[in-house]
Amino acid sequence: MTPGVTPLVAGNWKMNGTAASLGEIRDVCAGLDHKDALPHETLLCLPATLIERAASVAADSVLSIGGEDCHPLESGAHTGDISAEMLADAGATAVIVGHSERRTDHSETNALVADKAKAAWRAGLSAIVCVGETREERESGNAENVVASQLAGSVPDAMNAANTVIAYEPVWAIGTGLVPSGDDIEAMHALIRRIMTERFGSEGEGVRILYGGSVKPANAKEIFSIANVDGGLVGGASLKASDFLAICEGVGA
Numbered sequence: 407m408t409p410g411v412t413p414l415v416a417g418n419w420k421m422n423g424t425a426a427s428l429g430e431i432r433d434v435c436a437g438l439d440h441k442d443a444l445p446h447e448t449l450l451c452l453p454a455t456l457i458e459r460a461a462s463v464a465a466d467s468v469l470s471i472g473g474e475d476c477h478p479l480e481s482g483a484h485t486g487d488i489s490a491e492m493l494a495d496a497g498a499t500a501v502i503v504g505h506s507e508r509r510t511d512h513s514e515t516n517a518l519v520a521d522k523a524k525a526a527w528r529a530g531l532s533a534i535v536c537v538g539e540t541r542e543e544r545e546s547g548n549a550e551n552v553v554a555s556q557l558a559g560s561v562p563d564a565m566n567a568a569n570t571v572i573a574y575e576p577v578w579a580i581g582t583g584l585v586p587s588g589d590d591i592e593a594m595h596a597l598i599r600r601i602m603t604e605r606f607g608s609e610g611e612g613v614r615i616l617y618g619g620s621v622k623p624a625n626a627k628e629i630f631s632i633a634n635v636d637g638g639l640v641g642g643a644s645l646k647a648s649d650f651l652a653i654c655e656g657v658g659a
């Protein structure tokens with residue numbers, strides 16, 4: 407954790423969830439809301455189809471709802487796309503941009519990710535900008551260069567600690583059960599902090615840097631205790647309320 411920074415535990419449901427899953431949202435709200443003064447903020451990023459209903463379920467809760475992607479433009483002839491303004495209209499307060507699955511499945515470039523972050527800010531959303539190396543890039547000793555280059559290209563100049571969150575997600579750790587060593591997570595988060603601070607000064611010092619990739623109830627506490635890890639971006643384990651709540655318990659434990 408970073409002193410003075412409020413941690414964030416964020417879930418990413420990816421392409422999962424229907425109306426039948428809203429019970430999990432209710433259970434997350436119930437699990438969070440009986441606690442006074444939680445030490446962290448909590449967010450679930452959901453498929454666009456669920457955002458409005460989930461935001462309604464979470465309306466009186468400390469749980470926030472976010473989107474998983476947005477188009478750079480506010481509106482127009484872009485069949486199947488969702489704008490940041492539409493997400494905000496549905497009740498979202500944040501959106502993930504540049505997730506590795508979008509970089510791979512939709513050939514998203516750093517420049518496009520930066521435009522999406524700006525779109526998020528235009529709509530009043532915070533942008534969760536994802537970076538992370540592949541297995542080949544790590545094994546060839548290029549992980550740090552890849553992440554530095556993704557940060558340089560994907561984080562716009564107008565970033566501040568309130569409108570942006572950085573998520574470091576090694577691609578090889580996503581959905582695999584593999585997690586980097588604590589030393590490797592610490593080293594990468596220290597690098598990200600240094601890069602952000604050199605470029606953005608105090609905003610970079612205060613920006614939240616999340617770790618993502620096979621975060622589970624069993625490893626969350628250890629991961630969240632690493633310097634410059636200000637919470638997590640949780641995929642599979644965020645689909646089940648009991649697992650997500652157990653991961654939240656790892657903050658400040």
Ligand SMILES: O=C[C@H](O)COP(=O)(O)O
Nearest residue numbers: 418580581619620641642
């Ligand atoms: O956005 C979340 C990440 O891709 C992590 O997914 P995972 O927790 O299922 O490994």
